[in-house]
Amino acid sequence: MAPPPGGRRVSFIRFGLLHRRAVVFCALVAIFFILMQWAKLPINVSYSRRITSKRIKTVSRPAINRPNIVFVLADDYGWNDIGYHGSFIRTPNLDSLASEGVKLENYYVQPICSPSREQLMTGRYQIHYGLQHSVIMCDRPHGLPLDEVTLPQQLKKNGYSTYMVGKWHLGFFRKEYMPLQRGFDRFYGYLTGGEDYWTHRKPSQYSKDPSEYQGLDLRDQDKPVLDQNGTYSTHLFASKAIEMISNHDHSKPMFLYLPFQAVHGPLEAPKEYMEQYKSIENTLVRTYAAMVTVLDEAVGNVTRALKTHGLWDNTVFIFSTDNGAKKGKGSNWPLRGWKNTLWEGGVRAVGFVNSNLLEKKGRISDALIHISDWFPTLLRISNGSLTGTKPLDGFDVWNTISTGALSPRTEILHNIDPLKALSSLQFSYKLYSDVFNTSVYAALRSGDWKLLTGSQDRGGWKHQGPSHNMFDKPKEQPDKHIWLFNIRNDPQEKNDLSDRYPVIVLDMLEKLSAYNKTAVPPFWPPRDPRANPALHGDLWGPWI
Ligand SMILES: *[C@@H]1O[C@H](CO)[C@@H](O)[C@H](O)[C@H]1NC(C)=O
Numbered sequence: 032m033a034p035p036p037g038g039r040r041v042s043f044i045r046f047g048l049l050h051r052r053a054v055v056f057c058a059l060v061a062i063f064f065i066l067m068q069w070a071k072l073p074i075n076v077s078y079s080r081r082i083t084s085k086r087i088k089t090v091s092r093p094a095i096n097r098p099n100i101v102f103v104l105a106d107d108y109g110w111n112d113i114g115y116h117g118s119f120i121r122t123p124n125l126d127s128l129a130s131e132g133v134k135l136e137n138y139y140v141q142p143i144c145s146p147s148r149e150q151l152m153t154g155r156y157q158i159h160y161g162l163q164h165s166v167i168m169c170d171r172p173h174g175l176p177l178d179e180v181t182l183p184q185q186l187k188k189n190g191y192s193t194y195m196v197g198k199w200h201l202g203f204f205r206k207e208y209m210p211l212q213r214g215f216d217r218f219y220g221y222l223t224g225g226e227d228y229w230t231h232r233k234p235s236q237y238s239k240d241p242s243e244y245q246g247l248d249l250r251d252q253d254k255p256v257l258d259q260n261g262t263y264s265t266h267l268f269a270s271k272a273i274e275m276i277s278n279h280d281h282s283k284p285m286f287l288y289l290p291f292q293a294v295h296g297p298l299e300a301p302k303e304y305m306e307q308y309k310s311i312e313n314t315l316v317r318t319y320a321a322m323v324t325v326l327d328e329a330v331g332n333v334t335r336a337l338k339t340h341g342l343w344d345n346t347v348f349i350f351s352t353d354n355g356a357k358k359g360k361g362s363n364w365p366l367r368g369w370k371n372t373l374w375e376g377g378v379r380a381v382g383f384v385n386s387n388l389l390e391k392k393g394r395i396s397d398a399l400i401h402i403s404d405w406f407p408t409l410l411r412i413s414n415g416s417l418t419g420t421k422p423l424d425g426f427d428v429w430n431t432i433s434t435g436a437l438s439p440r441t442e443i444l445h446n447i448d449p450l451k452a453l454s455s456l457q458f459s460y461k462l463y464s465d466v467f468n469t470s471v472y473a474a475l476r477s478g479d480w481k482l483l484t485g486s487q488d489r490g491g492w493k494h495q496g497p498s499h500n501m502f503d504k505p506k507e508q509p510d511k512h513i514w515l516f517n518i519r520n521d522p523q524e525k526n527d528l529s530d531r532y533p534v535i536v537l538d539m540l541e542k543l544s545a546y547n548k549t550a551v552p553p554f555w556p557p558r559d560p561r562a563n564p565a566l567h568g569d570l571w572g573p574w575i
């Protein structure tokens with residue numbers, strides 16, 4: 032791989048900690064923490080064992096008076112597109128919120144929109160409800176199954192007011208699948224996966240597919256919003272969130288779910304923000320940077336409103352992306368791959384927590400955490416109950432985030448998607464073993480190891496700067512369909528170790544096979560022409 036701009040040696044650490052002094056400082060801090068850990072080892076060991084064995088129920092509840100929960104989800108926001116990961120893009124609000132709180136640097140999501148949202152809402156892997164293939168498509172009759180219990184439903188049961196502003200993308204072919212029917216008291220936003228930032232119409236004017244159905248996709252509760260043509264969605268959603276914050280009844284705790292449209296395609300940004308990056312020649316890079324900066328400003332405005340209304344001191348604020356940056360858009364440097372791939376660039380996510388309720392603030396957490404963990408974690412801190420929920424794949428990681436306790440999570444099933452194999456069988460694969468058919472698209476993380484199988488988009492490494500791009504492709508056999516990496520030593524996924532450690536490969540395949548035995552078949556209905564908004568007053572919405 033070519034050296035990155037500046038000619039220095041590629042090292043993962045370099046991107047977080049620019050100076051050697053910082054490295055030395057961190058080493059000293061690490062030694063300090065190791066000594067601290069050692070000093071109170073007996074307590075920690077029994078504590079983490081308790082978490083692992085019974086997850087949530089046996090852990091004593093913190094003395095928290097049901098905090099407000101504000102969850103900001105960015106869309107398609109890349110690992111390297113935030114100030115504190117070394118981006119040239121200015122994100123002052125996100126940077127300071129993150130550095131006051133706990134940065135989650137070993138935090139994972141799903142590689143595409145709907146699955147990340149499904150897991151956030153249910154605490155369960157998609158293999159357990161048949162959504163392992165692709166996203167919820169706007170003209171296919173599917174959605175998050177109605178027997179799945181959602182996070183806002185559980186919070187509402189426990190007395191929370193539940194607000195949602197932004198992108199749903201969890202299904203709407205029947206009314207029962209829509210946000211107000213899945214636990215939200217208030218909904219302002221859109222139902223499909225992407226649209227125009229100003230007209231709020233799907234598809235955007237940039238769509239090249241003439242067969243795509245067209246229509247407005249913006250609602251306030253159940254009603255179409257017809258008077259916001261021309262309001263950029265990041266401004267619109269921030270102001271609607273602030274309106275809900277202002278009108279909130281303080282006798283109840285609040286759950287505000289704020290999945291912004293930004294920075295999903297199409298790349299569109301207001302002129303004033305483009306101006307801030309006028310030195311950047313590449314229009315796409317300039318536009319993307321401007322979109323990120325509006326998002327950052329929106330987060331600043333929302334947190335300011337929480338403070339003004341006296342809600343902040345008792346709020347747990349979480350920021351997360353739903354997947355890595357798309358191939359041609361932002362940057363996941365130094366990670367391999369992008370959105371819609373199971374490489375680290377698709378699934379390793381920007382995320383942090385800010386709250387007065389954190390016991391140890393101003394930290395970087397290296398603990399393994401996954402988006403499915405928010406469900407039990409947030410129910411735990413909200414004194415909520417898990418009664419009536421299905422078996423969870425998520426873990427309660429509050430102590431891990433708040434105090435630095437060991438993570439109860441040691442594994443992440445990134446996905447098993449049998450349909451992806453069927454649609455892209457270009458080679459007749461030799462099976463590695465009969466334990467798990469390695470032509471099937473899957474990936475599993477276990478400890479530091481990660482195994483990928485099947486026909487994977489090969490990814491690559493892209494560094495996007497203000498005035499240059501650098502792109503490096505992996506050099507691999509085209510029919511390769513099994514990879515093993517040690518992610519801790521090789522976070523860039525450059526050195527495939529599958530030939531060197533066949534026993535580990537076999538062990539991981541056995542684990543995949545065990546997960547596969549708990550899976551339900553993927554549900555992937557055909558396109559339905561009745562979804563066409565032209566049949567429903569030019570509005571995207573339920574059609575059955
Ligand atoms: C937490 O839940 C328990 C049992 O549902 C209830 O008795 C208690 O009052 C709740 N505490 C708070 C702070 O809401």
Ligand SMILES: *[C@@H]1O[C@H](CO)[C@@H](O)[C@H](O)[C@H]1NC(C)=O
Nearest residue numbers: 229230232247257259260261
């Ligand atoms: C939205 O506004 C633009 C610019 O004013 C206008 O060209 C377009 O026709 C409007 N679209 C709708 C659906 O009203």
Ligand SMILES: *[C@@H]1O[C@H](CO)[C@@H](O)[C@H](O)[C@H]1NC(C)=O
Nearest residue numbers: 265266269270325328329332
């Ligand atoms: C943030 O608030 C300022 C001041 O009210 C406003 O001018 C700006 O447009 C807001 N930005 C966003 C992204 O909402």
Ligand SMILES: *[C@@H]1O[C@H](CO)[C@@H](O)[C@H](O)[C@H]1NC(C)=O
Nearest residue numbers: 449452453456462468470471
């Ligand atoms: C492995 O899976 C592929 C794709 O689903 C299928 O075509 C092939 O027959 C399977 N091989 C075996 C031995 O089951």
Ligand SMILES: *[C@@H]1O[C@H](CO)[C@@H](O)[C@H](O)[C@H]1NC(C)=O
Nearest residue numbers: 466467468469471544547548
């Ligand atoms: C996964 O399980 C299904 C259903 O039991 C089975 O048909 C399929 O072959 C399994 N896939 C792999 C890759 O083992």
Ligand SMILES: [Ca+2]
Nearest residue numbers: 106107144353
């Ligand atoms: Ca996304």
